[in-house]
Amino acid sequence: MFITALTLTLAASWAPAQASNQGAYILQVDHLHTGNGPVLSPGKVLVRDGVIAEVGDAVSAKDVPILELHGHLSAGMIALGDTTILGQEGADATRFVLPEAESRFGFDPHTPALRRLCEQGITTVVLTPPSDALVAGRGLVAKTGSGRMLAKGQAMHVAFDAGMFEDTPDPTPGGMSGGGFFQFFGPNGSVTPNGYKSSYPGAARLLEDAVQTKGSQMSQLVGGGIRAWLRSDSRAETSRALAFAMRHKVQGTIEAGARVGELATQIQASGLGVALTVFRETNPIHATRSAVELAKAGVPFGFCLEARDRNAATLRLSAALCRRAGLSASNAWKALTFGAAQAVGLDGEIGTIAPGKDADFVLWDGDPNELTSRIERVWVDGKQVVQNTQTSQGGKQ
């Protein structure tokens, strides 16, 4: 892009510590979309130390500066299941089961990918390791504006999809010439490590053993000791993941393919949240239907986003497509904010504008639900990190 419409006004340091050193201030806007609550017009929100202290139409506090703004203020949006930001650093291909791995050690808080998300009003992104392992370790949740990582929500990443077998191809009989031979070097230079399994049943047994080993990391999945991120794609895989979750009373999120909607009721029963797969040109019909089904069944869900490969606007576009398929405006918005937060068990911290939650805001020049609305400012943890120079507030009275 040549003249980017957005300029970032960033504090000198991104260090997480900075977030808490914010002074207090009050934002006053024409319309304040609290999220699952009412729309206050006008509305005020008191921010203290990067956290929302008070919300209402008559909020006031002593010697606290009031910033009057025009437009619509909403909570920041949440992107789920991004595997691209961590990159190879997040993927350890040497073990098939590696619960000890922690993505945060491979995470670069300064990556420009975060900035692009931030410009699009996405203030929180859930990162999952791009690994083909059965158990790839703990993912992480990061704030796009600051790179701050949320202590909660480092889910254990367990695979149920065929992705984990990609290094064990079908050796067309006489396989030397067949796929098998090329896999000798692996699909992308990778090398098939020992300990890998090549089949669903094989992987399933390995998982069972791991979970049943007393005192192991994995055993904490049972009964929701630690949250799980269950990666699946086809309906069969999703239902296997569900069976696993039910069997061991696992808490967490299930990443599922476009047709997950057909399993909505079972998922509702399992108490898991859903991360809906990235929308592709070929699957919106199923994906959007699924969104409607999940909403109907009352399953919290959000959208996945591959930030490096896809325009961050995908997130809003996905929601828009769901609207077309009949998803209500409120449910569509929910999927972008606190629905997604619930899906990853962070509904206490983010997703709405309510006291006690992180001060992640987006200021729009119109209804946040409309693609035609422009993002003017973005705050993360109470700090304004984006200001759109194109429409300076001065212009509007």
Added chain:
Amino acid sequence: MRFSLLRLSVLLALGLASPPTSAWSQTADASQNREALDPVVLGSVPTASAQEGEEKKPDAQDGQGEDKPKQDAKDGEGKDGDKEAKDKEAKDKDDKEAKDKSKKDNDKKDNDKKDKEEEPLEPLVLTELPGPVLFLKGERVIVRPGKVLENAQVLVRGGRIQNVGTDLVAPEGARVIEGKVICAAFLDPWSTLGVDVQSLRDGSGDASLQPMDAIDLYEPSWRRERALRAGVTLVESHVAINSGFSGTGVMLSTNPDLHDPEQAVVLKRTAMWARLERAGDVISRIEEVDNLVGKLKSGEDYLQSWSSYETKYTEWQKEITELQEKLEKDFKKAQKDREKDKEKADKDGKEFKEKRYKEPKPPRKPRFDADKEALGHVARGEMPLVVMATRAAVLRNLIEATSDFPALRLIIAGGDQAMHVAPLLVARNIPVMVWPADPLADGEAPVETSGTLSLAGDLARAGVSVLIGSGEGGSSDALPLYAALAVGYGMPEDHALAAITTRVAQAFDAQSEVGQVRRGRRAELLVMDGDPLSVGTQVQFVVSGGEVVVEPKE
């Protein structure tokens, strides 16, 4: 005459056209006059006559002056006198638009000028064509971006819009459809729908290629159906997108029930498509531009050489006929001379030799070359040239290199770095077709292009005319969403809507046929329950080719 017959025949055999409505021969006959082309290319002769009346105007009326090709100078005037229009305009602006003045600037000017021109709208006399009679009533009828009629009606008969007004009554037996908002159906200026994939990816195409033989309307039709339901009734498609020249494109209907290209294709020639940046390194990229320009030149020369041959040939014939007359006249004498010579020869005992005979040779006929022919007409501006390019350097190079073709009508497709050359684009009235690095496209879209909808906003504010297409990775059914997103990036709302309606029509010389809710136009209409670019809006009815092709789903 024989030679032209040959020429035509070859054209015909090349599939460029069929004799009666041979595309090129048309252009030849109706030299320079492009309007005259539309009726022919678009079929439906009856309406042609009806349009003559207003045909002169549309360029001038259909707003967005700055993006007109140079030919239509009219625009320039008229504009200045429109200042006072602003305040009057302000009144009938609804609150939504009020939100942002800057968004309206472009189109305001033309609007009331049109108001004058369009009143009164006496019904268009149409010879009855097949197709139902529809009477659409809308709270708001968006005649064209920026021009709205409150509580207006649209009368559709025989596949065409017969009349638009605020006081029309439904004729006997007309089907009456009521809705909140009525507007022209969306046009995707750059899609891949409806052509067979292999031909689409073909890298061996050239200027003479025509997609008619590659249109495949039997393939699973769900993509077209989705586009139609989203209100995109017509899309521009062409083949051989990986070739230097892809040949001309067509505009075809997304109605999945149509399987015969003859029915589905409403515009047989939209534009010539070319692609740059196929090469990896800078040098060969410069070479590519040179080639493109060189080919245009040779096309021009080619047409020249034909016309000069024609003249030479007629001259030669004249000469020969005279010669022949003379010879016939002198035949008696010649006979005598011959007798004499014979006798003389006998006497001298020499054997008799005939006189040597010489005559002027006929001029050499140029070798027929369909590609050059096609490019010649492009160079003459009889059809726009859409060039797919993204790099700033390439764009600048291209724009400068093509400056010695005054008639050439250039359109940039892609243009990721077009902001670098924005002033040039404005100066030369070169529109840019922007496509989203499609968020829904399979596979990875390079990150640099992932902002191209903000590019739409930037270009628009810089005064460049922007078209929005689904492009090579996008999906037509998301077209209105792309436009909406572009607004979110600061593109004036009317401009965004125009980018998928009127401006598309203009770019492909179809402004007299599609893109607006105006009498005489093809009936490509949408009835919806809200603002065209609003996410919550559901398209209730889609009228295409004068028929209701989408009904509200229960």
Added chain:
Amino acid sequence: MKLLSNQLPLTLAALAGSVTLAVTFAAPAVAQEKQAIKAGTIITMDGAPIQNGVILMDGTRVLAVGPADQIEIPWDAEVTDAPDMVAMPGFVEAHTNSGIDRANETLDVTPFFDVQDSINPVDFYFEDCLRFGITTINVQQGNNTVIAAMGAVVKPWGMTVDAQLVMPQSGVKMSVSPKAGKSAATQAATLRQAFADLRSHLEQLVEEKRQGNDRAHREALAQGRDYEGEDAKGRAMTGKGWIVEGMELVPRVEVDEKMAPLLKVVEGRLTVYMYCGAPAQVRTALDIAKENGFLENMILVLGSGCFKAADQIAAAKVPVILDENLVFVEVDPITEEETRTFEAQVFKDKGIPFALTSRDSGMESLWYQAAMAVGQGLSREDALAAVTTVPAKLMGLENRVGVIKPGADANIVLYNGDPLSVRSQVQHVFIDGQKVYDRSNDPRLKHLFEGQRPPGTAPAQDAGSNVESSDGTGDKKDKE
């Protein structure tokens, strides 16, 4: 059928007929002998089946066919008595690439080639044909082409191509479907170009001839001698799509021989077998045919799925040859719902003449396809016609093959039951009145069918006993 109304195929057929005659007379004296077949049932494909009837034939042709009591068998006729068997005309393969060494030529436009130069008379394929009751085969070049060789109709019997030949140059093969390395767009362009070239070539010829004559005339004037203008050696052009005026000035011999077959095509004097792999290409095929005036002498060789364009085909009144996949299976990418369409039925309903073709040379050849078609709901009559009389008519050989009637080639197949039942097998095959196949003495069949036991694995007499039992069981089945 409108398409074949032009008499050319007939004339050609006649011509070919004489060829065959010549051949068969040259063949062993046996050919002269009268032969009679007494069969339990005779399916003549020319009226209702005849119960225990008689077929009387000489060396080459059927002399008479009818109920036993109406036909008197000459004392000197050799009689084949098959009271338990069903007699049928041999099946007719409407279009195949089998029997030739390589099916495709890499050059784009080669109408001047001829498959006769490629047919291999000792190819196992022809042996299989006999084994499964196919007695007439239209051998055409493969589909991976633009304009291919001229094909030939042969019978699966004879040690040389001449001996096999039923009808030379039975048509020229073309394709609107992209050959390797082309796309639909470029393929069509090449095809159109070929006819454009033909046309400009002819026009060039005429133009030169004209100018030549004029110049000669003027020279004579100048020299003062009388000019005796050459009288037309050629023949006016009779194209239906376009004609080149003045062709009569050009002796046909002067037409480039590479172009000559295409000239025949545009003049409606040579059948075109146009391969059309996908419904979208049907229109292109019909357009090119219309523009160049060979719509009436074109047969569409369809790939599966083309039934979708049946309406266009019906409107153009073009007959079709269906590919071996009788049922078109389509899975909706969104709903995953599967739609199965029995294509032959569609063409039947639209009144388009269609022929079926073999899936492979052996087990799954025409009998199998016909049976399948019945299974899918086609009437028995239509199914049988699609592998006998219809293809025969497409080739313009309706009076010679695919039927048992006086004057027709004596190509008779005897089955030990209903020809379309899995319980029946071909027992005897007569071609041109000679018994050329007898199942009880088919060495390779033992290998294929009963399976030869490797020595030492089982008592030798088993093999023998097996043969009998298999025939035996076959007969028993009939009686049940």
Added chain:
Amino acid sequence: MMRPMKTLALAALLAGASDRASAQTEAKSSGASGSVYADVLYTSTGKTFENVLVTFQDGRITTITPGAKVDDQVPHGAALTAGMVDLSARVARSEASVEQTNEVEASLSVAGALDLFDPNWARLAATGVTTVLASPPDRNVVGGLSAILKTQGPTDIAERQLTGRSFLRGAMGDAPSSGNRPAWGAPNSIYNRRPTTRMGVEWEWRKAFIDAASAPDYPELEFPGADVFRAVLAGNVTLFVQAFTSIDIRTAVFLKEEMKREGFGDIQMWIDSGAEAWKDPQLLKRSNSGVVLPPFPADGYSGENSFMAWDVAKQMDELGIPFTLSAYGSFSLGSTLGDQAGRAMHGGLAFDKALAAVTLVPARVLGLEDRIGSVEVGKDADLVLWSGPPFELTSRVLAVWVSGTPVTQSSSATR
């Protein structure tokens, strides 16, 4: 009977089911109710009835009334047979259905890898196949336990599976060794493994059996899945071995006989895809093992370049060797299980024998003859309605019921 139950429980567990597996199966057979009328009913038990009305409730056949009146309300066809059973249905399509990282993987069940959402199940059912034995693909020597299931029913594997005999699946010949290669340097691909020859394959088999048999005395020989091998030796689990060529069949039979000779146990064995069974029938006969015949190839050549005589079914029948037919679960026109029966008849097999070979015989092999395989009161309502004489090419399947539920898959929607 203890050990097999244990393995089954294990199998069920791996299938993502809990102990409810077997219980579920019984409860789950409650399908729809209805009735069907046919001109002829071929029961598979040798009996045939004419103009018969068959009614069923909760997935079980309740009445069979010959000489009944035609009723327009009831679906009507020319012939009615029991639902067909394919013992080699190859429905585990995913490459990830067999654990290739281990040569001998007896303890895993393929059940955990089946995709019951796959629309192909309905397509298969529509051809008249109502029950299949699903086995792991032969990518290693011993692939694991097979699973029995109806082609239609609940999408939860635990509920779908039937409890009959259990089968240990493995292969002789090319399949297990194809694609394998010696390691260059450190092993770094799962294909760097033995065996790469028939001999190697045979050796893996024998080693597994001997180790399993001796483990009780020599614990160090114990290996995962050894109990399954012991169950096989005890005759409680059937050994299901793929062997196309006569040499592979021989190897299998010799292995079985060796185990008996050594006193390890008497193995119940079925040969899968015994294309060349006709070459050396005496072997099969004396080892009294049965054979599943692969789909009839058009040109006579079947898998691993084995030659399949067209009358092999007839020969098996004449020699009194138990056999069934298989279509490898194909649902494409002309190669369905019904068509295979037709081809067997083309090879001279009598109709009733052909019918048995795709219904009752395989039902017995699965140990489910009391539930499926024939049309009798009290049995599952797995029914196939034909437009004409079954197995003739000129007939087609009109309708199919699986456990009383009609299969909804447009078999031939002629436009």
